[in-house]
Amino acid sequence: MATKPKHRQEPWNKDRIVGQKAPLKLREIWAIRVRLQLRGKLRDLALFNLAIDSKLRACDLLSLRVCDIAHDSHVNSRAVVMQRKTRRPVQFEITEMSRDALQAWARAAGLRSSDFVFPSRSGRSPHLSTRQYARIVHRWVQEIGLDSSGYGTHTMRRTKAALVYRRTKNLRAVQLLLGHTKLESTVRYLGIEVDDALEISEQTEA
Numbered sequence: 001m002a003t004k005p006k007h008r009q010e011p012w013n014k015d016r017i018v019g020q021k022a023p024l025k026l027r028e029i030w031a032i033r034v035r036l037q038l039r040g041k042l043r044d045l046a047l048f049n050l051a052i053d054s055k056l057r058a059c060d061l062l063s064l065r066v067c068d069i070a071h072d073s074h075v076n077s078r079a080v081v082m083q084r085k086t087r088r089p090v091q092f093e094i095t096e097m098s099r100d101a102l103q104a105w106a107r108a109a110g111l112r113s114s115d116f117v118f119p120s121r122s123g124r125s126p127h128l129s130t131r132q133y134a135r136i137v138h139r140w141v142q143e144i145g146l147d148s149s150g151y152g153t154h155t156m157r158r159t160k161a162a163l164v165y166r167r168t169k170n171l172r173a174v175q176l177l178l179g180h181t182k183l184e185s186t187v188r189y190l191g192i193e194v195d196d197a198l199e200i201s202e203q204t205e206a
Contacts, residue, residue: 020191021152023162024141031144044136046105047118047128049098051156055177056092058130058153059084066106067113073106075099083179090179158189165190 024032029052036045050069051061060081069079077099080091094102102117111117116127128136130153137156138148157178165174175186 020189021155021158022150023155023158024151026163028141028144028146029159032140035143036140042101042105042108043118044140046098046101047133047136048140048156049101050094050117052160053094053098054079054081054092055157055161056081056090057083057085057157058133061156062116062118062128062130062133064117065113066111066115066117069094069102069117070106070113073103075102075106086179086181088179088181090177092177162190 032048033045036048050064054061056064060083063084064081068081069075075094075098078091078093080089082089105111106117109119111119118128120126120128120132122132134153137151137153141151141155142148161174161178164177165171171183171186171190174190175183178186178189180186180189
């Protein structure tokens, strides 16, 4: 009795770009930021700026409440968040540009201290979901002419860390900014090439 040929299932990642998502370059950051400013997208501008500054994972970023980053209606210049994945605190700066955007968004949305910074409009979740956030990020990069398949929510987490590393080559500083427990994780996360490692080694006297 002849056996039926098995149905060959296509791999989930067929025709997709997988692996680490690229960080944004400085000119791309400003292209998105200016576009959001010109369109008066208060929520998106606040979300974009805070995502860049905080370097938080999507789950931690979207879980932020107003009281986590502000006091008496004034957005703080620094904040500390307990990371859901590692259960370790991480501190981040909030630049003046981000503070202005966040305060404008909070006023427009009528947010109170106990409210989520980015409440959901769908009603299914009290705050933006990671899926909604991913769609928003894809829209941002598409609108400035980038292929959205190469970018994602981790793009936002990696962007400022990559800029700091490129300017300083200080892995320990980037490790602290990302809240990594191991330096090896930071090396992998940044995708440091052999040439970068050699350059750091050449600049270090034994």
